[in-house]
Amino acid sequence: MRTGEGSCVATRRLPRPAELRDLLKPRRLPLSPVERGLAQAHTIWDLRAVARRRTPRAVFDYTDGAAEEELSLRRAREAFAGVQFLPNVLRDVANVDLGVEVLGRRSELPFLFAPTGFTRMMHHEGERAVARVAERTGIPYALSTMGTTSIEDVAAAAPQARKWFQLYVWKDRAASKDLVVRAKEQGYEAMILTVDTPVGGARLRDVRNGLTIPPSLTLRTFVNGAMHPAWWFNLLTTEPLTFASLTRWEGTVAELLDEIFDPTLSLEHLDWLRELWDGPLIVKGILSADDARMVVGHGADGVLVSHHGGRQLDRAVPPLGMLPKVVDAVGGRAEVYLDTGILNGGDVIAAMAHGATATLVGRAYRYGLMAGGERGVQRAVDILTAQLTRTLRLLGVRSLGELTPEHAKLPASLRD
Numbered sequence: 550m551r552t553g554e555g556s557c558v559a560t561r562r563l564p565r566p567a568e569l570r571d572l573l574k575p576r577r578l579p580l581s582p583v584e585r586g587l588a589q590a591h592t593i594w595d596l597r598a599v600a601r602r603r604t605p606r607a608v609f610d611y612t613d614g615a616a617e618e619e620l621s622l623r624r625a626r627e628a629f630a631g632v633q634f635l636p637n638v639l640r641d642v643a644n645v646d647l648g649v650e651v652l653g654r655r656s657e658l659p660f661l662f663a664p665t666g667f668t669r670m671m672h673h674e675g676e677r678a679v680a681r682v683a684e685r686t687g688i689p690y691a692l693s694t695m696g697t698t699s700i701e702d703v704a705a706a707a708p709q710a711r712k713w714f715q716l717y718v719w720k721d722r723a724a725s726k727d728l729v730v731r732a733k734e735q736g737y738e739a740m741i742l743t744v745d746t747p748v749g750g751a752r753l754r755d756v757r758n759g760l761t762i763p764p765s766l767t768l769r770t771f772v773n774g775a776m777h778p779a780w781w782f783n784l785l786t787t788e789p790l791t792f793a794s795l796t797r798w799e800g801t802v803a804e805l806l807d808e809i810f811d812p813t814l815s816l817e818h819l820d821w822l823r824e825l826w827d828g829p830l831i832v833k834g835i836l837s838a839d840d841a842r843m844v845v846g847h848g849a850d851g852v853l854v855s856h857h858g859g860r861q862l863d864r865a866v867p868p869l870g871m872l873p874k875v876v877d878a879v880g881g882r883a884e885v886y887l888d889t890g891i892l893n894g895g896d897v898i899a900a901m902a903h904g905a906t907a908t909l910v911g912r913a914y915r916y917g918l919m920a921g922g923e924r925g926v927q928r929a930v931d932i933l934t935a936q937l938t939r940t941l942r943l944l945g946v947r948s949l950g951e952l953t954p955e956h957a958k959l960p961a962s963l964r965d
């Protein structure tokens with residue numbers, strides 16, 4: 550090869566040892582594998598990957614999966630991915646405030662922990678861990694009827710947390726009433742009535758995995774479990790899995806849901822609960838503006854736009870697309886929350902820009918829980934908080950109340 554005129558030939562030298570020392574700064578990673586996994590997770594998707602490694606397949610799939618072909622969940626996430634932000638510049642965003650007002654009190658962040666079942670199966674620290682993180686962070690936590698820690702034990706674990714209780718009005722009405730009374734006695738602030746469950750959705754991963762609660766040792770689960778000895782050890786050496794509401798269940802998840810869910814679910818159930826519970830009442834699982842108007846007319850203080858994380862009706866419309874219509878229909882007479890598909894602080898901002906009072910996250914904190922118990926839930930909160938702060942700043946917005954729909958343009962498919 551000919552080196553032509555003007556070509557640049559660098560003069561080389563041997564680096565001095567001190568220069569090499571400066572370059573070779575090994576990253577200090579925590580010694581414990583759990584801490585290491587968490588430290589290397591920078592997104593909720595990273596946490597999900599750690600969660601997957603740490604739990605038996607049927608357990609991971611219970612959280613990760615949705616109904617039938619899982620189209621509802623995928624489309625809900627795609628709806629968020631399709632949002633286009635329009636930023637303002639030169640706004641001095643040194644200080645941003647992530648607080649919102651929820652049921653008349655400040656919540657430090659615009660997301661709270663959604664009610665989810667069988668939490669102690671994901672990690673032995675379970676609901677207590679989630680409630681403690683909520684307490685530290687200053688956000689509400691909703692305990693599920695299908696929770697695996699009792700109403701009283703969650704209250705004792707996080708006495709200062711804002712605790713809500715999610716109710717399935719099941720076939721046994723006296724049992725439902727007992728839960729409401731206990732939640733009241735323990736100082737729970739609000740009641741969420743879930744209404745998108747006249748029957749259980751077809752969660753095919755659970756069916757295929759033969760998931761039972763508690764998990765049973767079949768040959769297949771035993772072989773898979775051998776790869777997750779820590780998880781099994783923790784399950785077998787901590788208090789047995791029972792429910793917030795039931796003392797024991799011996800059967801598959803599908804059978805349990807059939808026992809609890811009641812196809813006669815109607816406005817009469819809402820009226821019954823409205824009579825019984827004198828605190829704030831939020832109706833969860835609303836997608837249409839008409840239904841939102843109807844439940845507010847029957848005394849709901851809040852409407853949660855949601856399709857249950859895609860775990861019930863498949864091919865359901867993405868909640869984000871319905872949010873502006875519900876906000877409009879409710880017209881300030883009730884608070885409007887949104888969940889399903891939120892895995893990034895930017896998703897939360899999109900919902901807030903379209904009128905949500907606050908959002909709820911389910912899988913996001915459960916991936917953290919599976920990845921590392923209470924520390925993992927905290928990591929999920931930290932990730933979402935960092936994303937929220939950065940996105941707000943880059944949008945040129947100092948508080949969530951300043952957001953307008955123009956900041957977050959919805960994809961055309963959601964704007965009909």
Ligand SMILES: Cc1cc2nc3c(=O)[nH]c(=O)nc-3n(C[C@H](O)[C@H](O)[C@H](O)COP(=O)(O)O)c2cc1C
Nearest residue numbers: 612663664665666693743857858889890910911912
């Ligand atoms: C594993 C799991 C269990 C759930 N259990 C309940 C439940 O017991 N009651 C309820 O109202 N919603 C339940 N949900 C739905 C959540 O409250 C929430 O609507 C959903 O998780 C939001 O979607 P996301 O997971 O994409 O954030 C559950 C969701 C998941 C992922």
